[in-house]
Amino acid sequence: MSAVRVEDLWWRYHTSREWVLRGVDFEVERGEFVGIVGPSGAGKTTLCLLVAGVLPKSVKGECKGRVELFDKDVLRTRVKQLSKEVAIVLQDADTQFVTMRVFDEVAFSLENFGLSREEILERVSEALEFVGMKGYEWKHPHELSGGQKQRVAIAAALAKRPKLIILDEATSDLDPLGKREVLSVVSKLREEYDVTAIIVDHNTDDLVKFVDRVMVLEGGRVVAYDNPRAIFSRIEQLRAIGIRIPQPAEVALTLGAVNGALPLTLEEAVKALAPLKEKLCLLDEDSARKNISRREKIASFTDVTYVYEDGAVALNGLSLDVWKGEFLAVIGPNGSGKTTMAKLMVSLLKPTSGRVEVSGIDVKTASPAALFSKVGYVCQNPDYQLVCDTVYEEVAFPLRQLGIDEKEVKERVQWALASVGLQGLEEVPPFFLSKGERQRLALASVLAVKPQLLIVDEPTTGQDERNSRRIAELLAQLNKAGITIVVITHDLRLVSEYAERVVVLNDGRLVTAGPTRKVFTEHLETLASIGLEPPPVTKLMKELVGRPALTVKEVVLYERA
Incomplete structure (x- = not known):
């Protein structure tokens, strides 16, 4: 029986002459998990909003076709009736907050449903525990990191226990462990409550582990809809339209090692590549990365602590140097202090104690204007600037x-x-x-x-493969031209391919720092302990040849003489 049925669906916004969706047809069975992938602008979010009944009720536009949700005509059913059956979580969590505290946010829809106080308390507690936000009930949204806000928005959706949950890039700001935990929780809800899910995500490495089918959207049309193995076998077609290939599949296809089923996960790739183990070889790609002289600092942190007004310690005794001309990646779980570190470097925040210097200027006494032409900062949420x-x-x-x-x-x-x-x-x-x-x-x-120093907070979040690559290549070009780059990111593929050095933060403290290969090779257990994982190819090659790779390009086959 269908949970969702879409027939010949067309949509265009009243501000545009172009159709965003063009004759979309598909079905989602009850209890099925469907992933949606496609380049930016393909119509993924618009499709999700139409299925959830948000469009056309909240935004003017022209709509043709039919959308059914559990046998209800979505386009002609009131939102109040649909709200108990579907929950949607968008990429930008800030647009979904309607209350002033985490508890109230998760409880809001339950109160509107008229549930008893006891059931509301039980559901809120359960949902916050599911997403790792237990203990944050009385925090205000502005006191949370971007990833923590996403967790709260997801908790609010889970608490409703809807028949259909739609996650539209809803885990894009989460650290790797957080993303897997959320998707695992949604999978658990399928087992317990027969929940159906539609998941939009550019990160296909995680997506393929949880979905039954994958839909590919391009130019407002469904160009493919099949099981994940069949979809990702079309590697050239997907690359051409800007879709990221799961890295285990990319390695196997690149090496011509697909004799049976296409490996989509790390475990499957280990088995598929085992017969080639003796022929695998890793190229040394580090020679292409600059060897920066450690003589000139462009920024430094000396025993820096930062405490927010609510008493939350964001940084705790951080000492760190940023070297002129380097490409530095800052990684760590949600709430580890990464964005606080960035804001201190541009004088948006002042250290509670310790000293932060940028281009020889003490940020404690400097205004943001004094650093304006020297340091550029791109926020995680672009709407702030x-x-x-x-x-x-x-x-x-x-x-x-x-x-x-x-x-x-x-x-x-x-x-x-x-x-x-x-x-x-x-x-x-x-x-x-x-x-x-x-x-x-x-x-x-x-x-x-x-600027001389460019700090970019989560630059590839929600970007398709083509635009992620465009941004990363642009940053690399700027770095070659002499600009110091500091990237805060959960995209460890980007880190592996472009960063020459990595700083790892957790709970406001420096965990480790060093060359990318060294950190991803010698500190795998440390990274795993705080919920971080290098790209699949790193662990894959560690398993097969005893030495990690950073990128797929490093993995080759050779014939013994």
């Missing part, structure tokens, strides 16, 4: 603040927008863009200033 009416004006704004003449302003704006793939959107209001596009716009507005 978008202030203008059009894309062009957004990128031009900081340049005009610096007194740059209009001819150069125009040149820099054009260069920055082209660099992030937003050329042609100059007159579009920023908040008409997708979150991924707004992230790239925020990056463009900082790039245009051409």
Whole structure:
């Protein structure tokens, strides 16, 4: 029996002449988990909003076709009736908060359902425990990290115990362990309550472990809908449209080692590649990474502690140097102090104790304006730094603040927008863009200033493979041109491929720091203990040849003479 049935669905927003969805047809069976993948702008979020009944009721647009949810005509059913059967969690958790405390947020829908006080307490407690947020009940949203906000939004959805849960990039800000825990909880709900799930995610390494079928959307159309093995066998087609291939499958296909079923997980890849074990060889790719001289610091932390007003200790005795010209990745679980560290470097926060210096300036006595032309910072949530009416004006704004003449302003704006793939959107209001596009716009507005030090917080969150690669390559090019790059990220594939050095934080403390290969080779157990895992290829090669690889490119076959 179908949980969701979509027939010849078309949709376009009232502000656009173009159809976002074009004749979409598919079904989801009750109790089935379906993954949706596709490039940015393919229509994934719009489709989710239509299935959940949010569109067309909340946003004007033209709709044709039919959407059924548990035999109800979604387009003609009141939201109140649908809300007990479907829960949707969006990528941007901030847009979903309606109350002032975590407990109230999770309880809000349950109170509207008229549940008893005892049941509300039980469900809120259970949901917060599921997502690892027990003990945060009385925190305000602004006191949480981006990943913690996503966990709360997911808890609010789980507490409803809906028949269908839709996760639209809802785990994109979570650390690797958090993502797996949430997906495992949703799987558990399938066993206990026969829950159906639609999961949109660009991270296919995790997605394939939990879904029964995968739908590929491109240009508003369903171009493929099948089991994960069949879908990801189309490696060239998927790469061409900007979809990330699960790394175990990518390794097997690259080596021509698929004689039977395509391996999608680490365990399957170990078995598939075992017959080739004696022929596997790892190339040394580290020679391509710069060997930075450790003589000139561009930033330093000396015994830095930062305590928020609620008493939360975000950093605890952090001592760390950032070297001029390096490409540094900062990783750690949600709430480990990564974003706090970034805000201290641009003087948005002042250390409670200790000393932070950037370009020789003590941030405790400096204003953000004093560092404006030296340090660029792209927030995890781009909406915090978008202030203008059009894309062009957004990128031009900081340049005009610096007194740059209009001819150069125009040149820099054009260069920055082209660099992030937003050329042609100059007159579009920023908040008409997708979150991924707004992230790239925020990056463009900082790039245009051409800072000496660029700090980017989760730059690839919610981006498809093509745009993730574009951003990473751009950062690499800027780094080669002499700009120091500090990237805060949960995308450990990006770290493995681009970062020359890694800093690992946990609970506000420095766990370890060093060259990427050394950290991912010698500290696997330490990383695992705080919920971090290097990319699958690292553990795969460690298992097969006793030495980790950082990227798929490093893995080759050779014939013995």
